[in-house]
Amino acid sequence: MHDDAQGRFAASVLPHLDAAYNLARWLVRDAHDAQDVVQDALVRALRHFDGFRGGDPRPWLLAIVRNAAFAWLGARRPGEVELPDDELDAGLALGATPGDPETLAIRRAERREIDAAIAALPIAFREAVVLRELEELSYRDIARITDVPIGTVMSRLSRGRSLLADALRPHALRALT
């Protein structure tokens, strides 16, 4: 690769390094492993930079990071990357209709509790929640990054949030922490 292409790559990608690391860190749930994944992803991204046709580099980079994280997990912890099937979906029916005290509890939940609840989500829901709530990406970008239809993004995000709400209710918090 020529220096000018490499320079353009650095200028496009390095500003989004925190987002890349954040996604990798939430997907593999380990600081060292996340560095490995980002490293792999950057090497892949550099190799495919010719295929990047301008626009916002962040979703493009995050898609590569996401794929690198899944490849990494697939080789080392394959149990974590199995996508939810219908059975799992059926098990996710919502719990009791919450009342006000529970809403209050969610509002007051602490960082530690919220982090633990996100980390405990199955990966398909976790990635949707992280990309939406922490990276504030649009449904369309999340669909591109995770390579699923927008409808699937909507249902995963919604189910992910419902699981978080369940985990952060007062009785559940005790079990979580």
Add this chain to the structure above:
Amino acid sequence: MNNDDDLWLDALLDDELDGAASLALQRRLAAEPALQKRLDERRALRDAVRAQATRHAAPAQLRAHLEAMLAPRVSAPASADAGATRARVPLRRAAARPWMAAFGGACVATLCTLVAVDPAALGWHRGVVAASLQAAEASEAVSAHTRALLVDHPIEVASSDQHTVRPWLSARLNFVPPVVDLAAQGYPLLGARRDVLSGETAAALVYRHGAHVISVFVRPAGSDAANGSEALSVVRGFNVIERTQGGLAFCFVSDANPHELQALADLVTPLAGK
């Protein structure tokens, strides 16, 4: 109320509904207090997550390594010395591991090559499958070696004491690699880590020789591997020696010269008759 309602409420919160759908939902919200309450709850959850959840910032060292990797090249990438000069500043944090500071530069230079050579692109023609397989594995071992040095965790258990390293590995692997400290012969043991080669967990022993770091990957040999077989190759400037002995496959990787690498290979896996 059903699960689909949550989906629409979320889409409303996320500002992803088009005008008509948004209007229809607003009408329902005005008529159904339970739905409005549900929306308030979803909003409270979203606000709490956004306000509190940890956004992990890239570690300074990772950033420094990547910046060094992407810095404009000032000379041919094959020149490790030029790379080292450039990389030494961002790598100063790693001064506690001087061998690593010395090698970061070489790795940075190598990474440029890494990008160009994809193991998958190494050719896979009928008749040379065995050779390709070997080339792919050597290439993978070199990648594992450089990756470990770049990402700052070449070692999970840092010890020159073979009686510390060996039990640490055997507790985590389903085989027991030979671990010997060869400081007296000029190859001090720095430690070990686990790594993955060809989808299998391998032990990676890390030795130092002068200014060179040497990775020794060990894993159970395939049933078809001939005992005592040996292959020497050069992958992206790194010397690679592969040996099979006692049911284990060894792979020695370093930028040390072939004779120095061979000497270590002979110390770790003394061949019969030598």
